[in-house]
Amino acid sequence: MTPACLNTTCRNCNATLTGEYCGRCGQRDGRDDLTFGELAGEVFEDFFRWDSRIWRTLLPLLFRPGFLTAEFIAGRRARYVPPFRLYLIVSFVLFLVLSLTAGDAISIRGDADLSPHPAAQGQVTGDSGSEPVIAPSAVGAARGEGTAGAHIGFSLSDEDSPRWLQDLDQRLENNAGKLQDDPDGLVQLLFDHIPQMMFLLLPVFALLLKAAYLFSPFHYLQHLVFALHFHSFAYLLYLLGALLHYWFPSLAMRLPLLLVFVLYLPLALRRAYGSPLAGATARALVILVLDAFLLLLAFAGLTLLTLALM
Template identity: 35%
Template sequence: MNMPAHPHHAASDCPNCGAVVRGHYCHECGQETVLHPASAREFVHEFIGHYVALEGKLWKSLLLLLFRPGQLTLEYINGRRVRYIQPLRLYLTFSLVFFAVVNYTGHDEVPAPAPAAAHGKAERKGGLMREDEPGEIAAGTVDVRKAIGNVNAHWGEQADRFSNMTPAERDKVMRTVFNSYVPYAVFFMMPLFALYLKVLYLGSGRRYGEHLLFALHVNGFAFLALTLIMLVPDLFGIVTFLLWLWLVFYTPVAMRRVYGGSRLMTGVRWFVLMALHVTGMGLAIGAAFGIGILH
């Protein structure tokens, strides 16, 4: 039976998990063995220490992510991980910031959230459903809505309701769908992005997890770059041009640093990767809008 730990004394058994402990930390769960009542000073010290450590990791991660394409991936693969933000957290942070900026700044058009963003811009929300004449959408989708209704009656009703909305109502629905469904659709493309890399680099010796790591980093950068394009003041078009230029060349530079190979073969692989990813992204976002509207 474990005895309560006396303040300022080391516990012979860990109060948290019951393991026999030696030293200042439990080897099983990591809890401190020297226990005493917490003071306000300790709470403040712990908070500041955690914040400074996180901030340090953030700046180190940002510097590599922005200015040394692929190096952050190599650092993680080579075991130097604790000094940087975890890949999934980094990706999710920049994607959340991107969609929040899109939502709260009211951009009618935003760049496509992909490393291949230079292939064009994707119209957002209400811009996807503009009508040249009132009732054009309802008149032009009769057969489609009938087919949907044959598959599922509820979906057919939802499609009819959506097609007969006013432009303002339709725009509101599209905005809601964009914010609620599209971020998930984009996120679930990351494993597929990694699969493309796995196929393109067969025989490289890289495991699937390493390709997924690369996917999170380059797509995290893409979200960050696209956010900057929307937020940073554009001086005579120069800033936007430079950001787009860096966005275009970032992925092939990162690919060559991580995977090696000649510039020619890297370029070929990058072109195939972007063609597959842009196509998949378009289908995924279209499916997200369809699911959102029909439900």
């Protein structure tokens, strides 16, 4: 026992100490009068120590697709960061970095003219001032050719719709005008709720996995663990892409990351579930397409909800 560790029993579980660490609970024995440097060292010890759980988790997460889920299913879990904690850490770092750079990366012009353009209304007044005639520019607008001005209009309800839908439609129309005065407000509100939206989509992704492996012996919890690992990797990849975009705006610098993302899922399915490469690839393509559709649908719903609550 080192001179700094003079206790004979663990102060956490009262087990007899035979070294610097307790053989029962694993707590390290140390002095009561820790210095600030020692305290800071304990905080960062796990991160900088090569054999720590963080590095034993991050390295296979990045370079061995599906390995962590396979280890979890096999029951080898203590040596790695738990999946849920890993997801929370990675998502916290991602959205923290994005929030710090959002002001430079996201910009919406607030001087755009959102008022109805005469041509967009589909009519102009003739010389007599009494008879409306169809403007040629309105025909072009109807064909999708565009006009100099743009009118934002939408309606979710009609007179026969339920009262709550009419109220929602009215709130959306009223708040749509705020976009001209404070366009960044909507972006900020959206950004504040995206982490919650992504978290709620995790069980849905696990359901897609469950459907893809409907007749397999794997349980829903194991699919959820795979979803946590896959999204943790996707967040790290997106974080790398965001940093590359911040430093190197060229799109060519980020295209390889998209290829890595597409290839990662079938390789992860192959290792975690033992699927043949062809079967894993087919399942991965279906899952990615469905997940992208659900993501767009959820984002559209979040946008409408945020606009209604502005």
